[in-house]
Amino acid sequence: xxxxxxxxxxxxxxxxxxxxxxxxxxxxxxxxxxxxxxxxxxxxxxxxxxxxxxxxxxxxxxxxxxxxxxxxxxxxxxxxxxxxxxxxxxxxxxxxxxxxxxxxxxxxxxxxxxxxxxxxxxxxxxxxxxxxxxxxxxxxxxxxxxxxxxxxxxxxxxxxxxxxxxxxxxxxxxxxxxxxxxxxxxxxxxxxxxxxxxxxxxxxxxxxxxxxxxxxxxxxxxxxxxxxxxxxxxxxxxxxxxxxxxxxxxxxxxxxxxxxxxxxxxxxxxxxxxxxxxxxxxxxxxxxxxxxxxxxxxxxxxxxxxxxxxxxxxxxxxxxxxxxxxxxxxxxxxxxxxxxxxxxxxxxxxxxxxxxxxxxxxxxxxxxxxxxxxxxxxxxxxxxxxxxxxxxxxxxxxxxxxxxxxxxx
Numbered sequence: 001x002x003x004x005x006x007x008x009x010x011x012x013x014x015x016x017x018x019x020x021x022x023x024x025x026x027x028x029x030x031x032x033x034x035x036x037x038x039x040x041x042x043x044x045x046x047x048x049x050x051x052x053x054x055x056x057x058x059x060x061x062x063x064x065x066x067x068x069x070x071x072x073x074x075x076x077x078x079x080x081x082x083x084x085x086x087x088x089x090x091x092x093x094x095x096x097x098x099x100x101x102x103x104x105x106x107x108x109x110x111x112x113x114x115x116x117x118x119x120x121x122x123x124x125x126x127x128x129x130x131x132x133x134x135x136x137x138x139x140x141x142x143x144x145x146x147x148x149x150x151x152x153x154x155x156x157x158x159x160x161x162x163x164x165x166x167x168x169x170x171x172x173x174x175x176x177x178x179x180x181x182x183x184x185x186x187x188x189x190x191x192x193x194x195x196x197x198x199x200x201x202x203x204x205x206x207x208x209x210x211x212x213x214x215x216x217x218x219x220x221x222x223x224x225x226x227x228x229x230x231x232x233x234x235x236x237x238x239x240x241x242x243x244x245x246x247x248x249x250x251x252x253x254x255x256x257x258x259x260x261x262x263x264x265x266x267x268x269x270x271x272x273x274x275x276x277x278x279x280x281x282x283x284x285x286x287x288x289x290x291x292x293x294x295x296x297x298x299x300x301x302x303x304x305x306x307x308x309x310x311x312x313x314x315x316x317x318x319x320x321x322x323x324x325x326x327x328x329x330x331x332x333x334x335x336x337x338x339x340x341x342x343x344x345x346x347x348x349x350x351x352x353x354x355x356x357x358x359x360x361x362x363x364x365x366x367x368x369x370x371x372x373x374x375x376x377x378x379x380x381x382x383x384x385x386x387x388x389x390x391x392x393x394x395x396x397x398x399x400x401x402x403x404x405x406x407x408x409x
Contacts, residue, residue, distance in 0.1 A: 119132075280366075
């Protein structure tokens with residue numbers, strides 16, 4: 001009998017498998033495809049987050065010149081950003097898994113049965129796998145994790161291109177975190193959901209440019225994002241001369257939290273770990289995975305621990321009460337962002353990135369305590385112009401229930 005079965009082999013699944021194996025547990029994995037199959041998307045992260053974790057060696061690129069553009073001007077961020085080396089990080093976690101003799105199975109989990117001492121998974125092909133605890137890290141469309149139905153799910157969507165251009169779409173060695181300027185759109189289109197450019201100089205005259213919708217219900221179509229990206233580049237006299245890779249991303253920002261009483265534990269998108277107000281998750285995986293692995297190892301250290309008890313301890317480690325309260329505060333922030341019109345959004349980000357770096361960095365990373373987040377938001381309200389303040393005050397009435405959950409969860 002294995003200790004843990006992890007479903008999924010993306011960044012969430014592989015990182016947790018490695019952490020569980022390092023914690024001394026007997027682990028097996030189940031994935032739809034070969035766990036060594038390359039990941040399709042790029043993953044960016046602030047360098048100081050990796051420095052805190054001792055993982056800067058897994059960065060492929062780093063930029064010290066990071067900026068945000070709004071209609072009122074350019075905002076230097078004075079913080080270093082990085083792009084993860086996907087292949088190297090994936091290989092690192094696979095190597096760790098192999099060293100600890102993790103066995104991988106290929107297939108789709110379609111049925112789950114719970115017994116007092118273990119859980120059994122049956123795949124679509126009819127194979128059965130058993131473990132004392134099952135962790136679902138299969139993504140936002142979770143294989144097994146149950147969550148309440150959501151009436152309106154907001155999605156972050158992005159269409160990006162890695163390639164060469166007739167002239168540089170960014171300054172040399174620069175990373176554009178957000179370019180919200182909408183001067184490239186006809187006036188009639190500026191009332192549509194705002195999008196921004198995320199761009200970086202990859203060296204050797206190769207650039208990555210991506211048109212992104214921060215959050216919207218329903219999701220903005222990829223064709224709309226593609227059209228806007230080409231319009232934005234053309235407005236600045238830039239043509240795409242060579243496409244190396246096309247990236248399309250779509251994921252929910254405000255999925256309901258899972259049922260914490262269920263015996264299958266979630267991790268990553270399956271556990272609603274996406275930051276509702278920013279879309280970040282990779283940093284959360286790297287920070288919270290080892291703690292979850294330790295909690296599971298502690299729970300399973302006693303042969304008398306039932307699967308129900310182990311799952312409860314795992315959920316408590318992943319989603320303690322304060323983190324749940326912060327989650328609802330971030331959801332309140334997301335509702336504000338989606339309610340702002342384009343001028344308010346420009347004013348909001350100008351005020352947000354004028355906060356002390358520790359405040360906006362901690363907010364984006366979810367690394368602050370709840371009182372610290374509240375204090376940062378009060379500071380933001382004090383810096384924001386009146387149209388943004390008015391929008392925030394209106395939101396207290398329309399989305400006050402989320403603030404109530406922050407106080408009472």
